[in-house]
Amino acid sequence: MNIRQVAALARLELTDEEAGRYQAQVDQILHYVEQLNAIDVSGIEPTAHAAAVYDVVREDVATGGGLTREEALSNAPLVAQDQFRLPKVVE
């Protein structure tokens, strides 16, 4: 496991000190969880969810009760023209 690679995937810009510490700690935890490799799981279905509910559907109609535009923008760090404002994306 290369902590810098993982941090890039996770969009975490780590300092060098953090990278060193997390490399050691995550390695230690991974070593511990690798005990699961000793278990025979052949033919065992994975459990993604404890409750056996699948495909809950309803009529495709607007039910209302969502946020207004003002509410949706109310916690934004930066707003412009009723939208979330971001640093530039393209050169």
Added chain:
Amino acid sequence: MNPATLTLTGLRAAYASGDLTPADVLTALAAEIDSRDPAIGGYLSHDLELALADAKSADLSKPLGGVPIAIKDLINVKGHPCSCASQILHGKYTSPYDATVIRKLREAGAIPFGRTNMDEFAMGSSNENSGIKPCRNPHDPDRIPGGSSGGSAAVVAAHTAIAALGTDTGGSIRQPASHCGIVGLKPTYGRVSRYGLVAFASSLDQCGPMTKTVADAAAMLEVMAGACDRDSTCLDAPVPRYTEEIGKEIKGLRIGLPAEYFATGLDPAVRERVEGAVKTLESLGAEIVPVSLPNTGHAVATYYIIATAEASSNLARFDGVRYGHRAQADDLIGMYGKSRDEGFGEEVKRRILLGTYVLSSGYYDAYYLRAQKVRTLIRRDFEEAFTKVDLIASPVSPVPPFKLGEKHSDPLAMYLADIYTISANLAGICGISVPCGTVTVEGKELPVGLQLLGKSFGEAELIRAAHAYEVARG
């Protein structure tokens, strides 16, 4: 009489007799919080004016009419701050909507009052991971209150709240309840809506009551439970009258003792209290049956793969775009990375990294998929045990609350102390922690909790047995 010391049920009686008004109670609680909470750190904030405004329209004829409830700081209450005890949200977020549990509590007349401290994003077992301030155990301020719902447990134990809401992903209601000497109930996965809870691990999270008595927990759960059209995992199963379980006999109830939960690592004094509680249950007519949960030893590893994987995905939403901390950077990717590095605390970043790795291309099958298969084995252990027994009894935590700072440098050691609580989340079943005495450590009396685990949607039996025990315990 100080109204802050009342139970929820006691408060309802005082309202019925006209001895108190909600404004009296809120004012008394605010005074208690102002004078005593600074030494405990159970609250992150409380707003008396907002609560008094809610109290004006409180309908005392409703099931929880006029009852103030302290809210764990990851549950959205419209107009209140919601920081998850994280610097990424602290001072930067006011909820624009109510969580479903809050809506249901409000409809039953309750008044949300106060935001309780917690481990940042519910990641931790000691409350030491709060990104705002430490929280202390009211029974010994040098010691941790447990976590992640440490603030909710501490304020109920300290009588700076009547009752509180917590959430439990791997024991985060039951373990702090045990450490602080209160009642904490984790409902079955799918019993209570998760809409409006800031998600940690979506297949494990449940919201539940943290209270002074079992009857109080029953009264709250009765209101909180039930289907939600905004959470498709919340089941449309009938909600029993949990309050009617209070006072019922437990003669003939079969209670299983899992050998694996009374093995090495369990503090001898904690074991003695829990075994004493089991004897009490037996004296009430319960039949004690040995059971086995053979995959118990794999639960911590399984949990820390699944929970961190889900967390890494859930916490992707904190990117500085729509809410929360935004760092200055020249480009978008740099803004994401810096905002997240500056905003998240140490444990949260550690878990995001672990979760990202176990989900990453080439490692998914070896870690995440394998853990999901072992989760099936753990779930089957309980299904098998519950063919023989109605409930399972065990300790909540292998040790009494430890001192702040004592284990903080070793994340894995901290994870291993969750051994008795995490399996219930993996299996999706319900559980409760009920105080079963104290142990003396360095001259301080520290609470110990008895854990009872029930079948899926078996909260009624759980409440019946927990209440019968509570009465017999005295």
